[in-house]
Amino acid sequence: MSQIGPVLVDGVIYSAWLFIAAVGLTLVYGVMKILNVTHGSFYALGAYAGASLTGAWLAKGYPPMLSYAVLLGGAILVTLVFAPAIERGLLRFMYAKDEVVILLVTYALFLILEDTIKLIWGVNPYFVAEPYALLGSFEVGGLKYPTYNLILVGLALALSAGLAWVLHSTKVGKLLAAVIHDPEMSRALGVNVDRFYLVTFTLGCLLAALGGSFTAPTVSVVPGLGVDVIVLSFAVVVIGGLGSLPGAALGAVIVGLVRSVSVHYLPQVELFVIYSVMALVLAFRPRGLFGLAEPRKI
Amino acid sequence: MEGLKKVAVAGVIAAALAPLGVLAQQPVKIGFVMFLSGPAASPFGVPAKNAADFVVDELNAGKGPAPYGKVGFGGSKIEMVQIDEAGPTTSVVTEYRNLVQRSNVDLVIGYISSGSCLAIAPVAEELKKFTNFFDCGTPRIFEDASYKYVFRTSPTATMDSVGAAYFVRDTKGKVKSIAGVNQNYAWGQDSWGDFEASMKQIDPGVDVKTSQMPKLFAGQYTAEISSLLGTGADVIHSSFWDGDLEAFILQASPRGLFDKRTVILTTGETAMHKLAAQIPDGTVLGARGPFGPYAPDNAYNRWFAKGFEAKFNAPPNYASYQMAQAILGVKAAWEKAMASNGGKRPTNEQVGAALEHLAFDGPGGHVRMAIGKGHQAIMETAYGMTKNVGGKLTMVNVKRYPAEAVNPPEGVKSTDWIKGGFKK
Numbered sequence: 074m075s076q077i078g079p080v081l082v083d084g085v086i087y088s089a090w091l092f093i094a095a096v097g098l099t100l101v102y103g104v105m106k107i108l109n110v111t112h113g114s115f116y117a118l119g120a121y122a123g124a125s126l127t128g129a130w131l132a133k134g135y136p137p138m139l140s141y142a143v144l145l146g147g148a149i150l151v152t153l154v155f156a157p158a159i160e161r162g163l164l165r166f167m168y169a170k171d172e173v174v175i176l177l178v179t180y181a182l183f184l185i186l187e188d189t190i191k192l193i194w195g196v197n198p199y200f201v202a203e204p205y206a207l208l209g210s211f212e213v214g215g216l217k218y219p220t221y222n223l224i225l226v227g228l229a230l231a232l233s234a235g236l237a238w239v240l241h242s243t244k245v246g247k248l249l250a251a252v253i254h255d256p257e258m259s260r261a262l263g264v265n266v267d268r269f270y271l272v273t274f275t276l277g278c279l280l281a282a283l284g285g286s287f288t289a290p291t292v293s294v295v296p297g298l299g300v301d302v303i304v305l306s307f308a309v310v311v312i313g314g315l316g317s318l319p320g321a322a323l324g325a326v327i328v329g330l331v332r333s334v335s336v337h338y339l340p341q342v343e344l345f346v347i348y349s350v351m352a353l354v355l356a357f358r359p360r361g362l363f364g365l366a367e368p369r370k371i
Numbered sequence: 372m373e374g375l376k377k378v379a380v381a382g383v384i385a386a387a388l389a390p391l392g393v394l395a396q397q398p399v400k401i402g403f404v405m406f407l408s409g410p411a412a413s414p415f416g417v418p419a420k421n422a423a424d425f426v427v428d429e430l431n432a433g434k435g436p437a438p439y440g441k442v443g444f445g446g447s448k449i450e451m452v453q454i455d456e457a458g459p460t461t462s463v464v465t466e467y468r469n470l471v472q473r474s475n476v477d478l479v480i481g482y483i484s485s486g487s488c489l490a491i492a493p494v495a496e497e498l499k500k501f502t503n504f505f506d507c508g509t510p511r512i513f514e515d516a517s518y519k520y521v522f523r524t525s526p527t528a529t530m531d532s533v534g535a536a537y538f539v540r541d542t543k544g545k546v547k548s549i550a551g552v553n554q555n556y557a558w559g560q561d562s563w564g565d566f567e568a569s570m571k572q573i574d575p576g577v578d579v580k581t582s583q584m585p586k587l588f589a590g591q592y593t594a595e596i597s598s599l600l601g602t603g604a605d606v607i608h609s610s611f612w613d614g615d616l617e618a619f620i621l622q623a624s625p626r627g628l629f630d631k632r633t634v635i636l637t638t639g640e641t642a643m644h645k646l647a648a649q650i651p652d653g654t655v656l657g658a659r660g661p662f663g664p665y666a667p668d669n670a671y672n673r674w675f676a677k678g679f680e681a682k683f684n685a686p687p688n689y690a691s692y693q694m695a696q697a698i699l700g701v702k703a704a705w706e707k708a709m710a711s712n713g714g715k716r717p718t719n720e721q722v723g724a725a726l727e728h729l730a731f732d733g734p735g736g737h738v739r740m741a742i743g744k745g746h747q748a749i750m751e752t753a754y755g756m757t758k759n760v761g762g763k764l765t766m767v768n769v770k771r772y773p774a775e776a777v778n779p780p781e782g783v784k785s786t787d788w789i790k791g792g793f794k795k
Binding site for chain 1: 407408409410412413414417555581582583584585586588589590591593594595597598600601613614616617618621622625626627645646648649
């Protein structure tokens, strides 16, 4: 029974990380109907930018507490360098094509970006451990947790609240809903759909980069970092329903908690548990927990 | 007239021998296969590639320490063809076939992943191509099958696990409980299985608290670390490598996992220079043999470690040592086969026959091709504990174990040997 506290805390921390890593993927799909495989690349780009810039920041002897702002700045920087260029330079010419073709285009871009990362940062690992231990630790059930984990939880909550507010309580959100429902009609009514696509794609990529950047202090940043993230993110958004923000949140919570329970009580099934949950959900709700049936256009 | 005859005969003989001379001087084309991209490139692939570059350059310049001073292999310079091991097993096999059938390499030295080695061994046999595995650890290769063309000049993972258990016995005495966190594939499962079995042989009453098996490259270990902390095990074993090892150290260290218990990282040597500040004192690090900080002070190690560091501005890690050892072992076999062949270029079969049961020395010390019908090397191994001295991690309390104590005898499977009480 004494394990329940740590099981819940581990589950919440993992869920927060999963949500940050996955929410951009579902946002881009929800608005643009693009299953963006470069999401994994932006996660990796964010991690590399966060680790290298923060490392340089700390090496210069600047205040360590501001390293969190550098992590944020790193994610914004790489996103602004790559995301608009990809959307304006390539993806906008593909919108008329089949979803599968766009999926393949983003996969090709993912491979290109993997090599671009190696060209920029090489193959040696990057570490920036300081921000992880800087804030001290807290205890649950006698186990010590770095307080940094609460930053991840806070970031996940802030992102979900912010996105929910923008989508449901602002004019931009209402226009976005119109674009999602019928881009052609929105365009005919004077909505700048291209700008919505550019901003949405950039925001989705920024969320991935933020996930990578704020994960960087806890991992070794190495080539291939984004590969597993794209698979996990996909599992989370499929469970929740592709394109659904509440679905991504619920999917992350389910996966996080189920994984935590299995690690603590039945570690031998941990490898299969995430995909078992996905299979189970899809068996009963093929469009995911929050997936909606699409209206058929004539 | 007589003089002219002699000149003519000499000319005919010279003309007849000329192709042999040309053949002897033809470069020896070696295919080198290691991870040049992906997560395993940084800790293993690139250090191994650097070692191959350094050793081949030195040998081609005739600068190897005796008895490796002859240029290249038996006077023929070495030509390298380097291939990336990254990718699914099917593409690794396809690349191997390309290397043999299109690039026409004379020999192959390579492979880091146990999965690659298990897949390549039967193909090497089918293509009759001499292949020396330099790094992969699974003992199954020569325990489950026997090969004519396949060799491994590095010891198996069994040695790492048994050595780790002996180190616990010799430094901690009787321990109440153990736990493990290993990657969920052949390497992690075999490593934990051998360690657990060895600990139970040493102390049948030892309690196994948990065996965590996260998937390869999972990266996030919050729950696994909580579970390990919660069990209160005295000893924690991990064969994590690469980014997984580094992420585990980064996440576990601030949570105090390394405090009040012994943590054994069997491949920890690859992280010791990069994460010196994060690895607490008292952590047990392995180097998969007498490599890196455990390498002996011999002429080969002085030549290799000094030259490598001067060239690449970083010390060689165990993957570098294993690659150097693999090249020197094959060179020794090649030159032995050449001598038996009247100084002519040896065939793959002759090189293989020469390497069987061969003993040679390298930067890691003495190597004997003693098991797997003479195709599998055994060596001594060593473990030690970390101590940070002025920001530099050093190894203290180092224990060395002779090859026979940590490797099964000829013809006995590793698991049977451990379960049988390590009988010699």
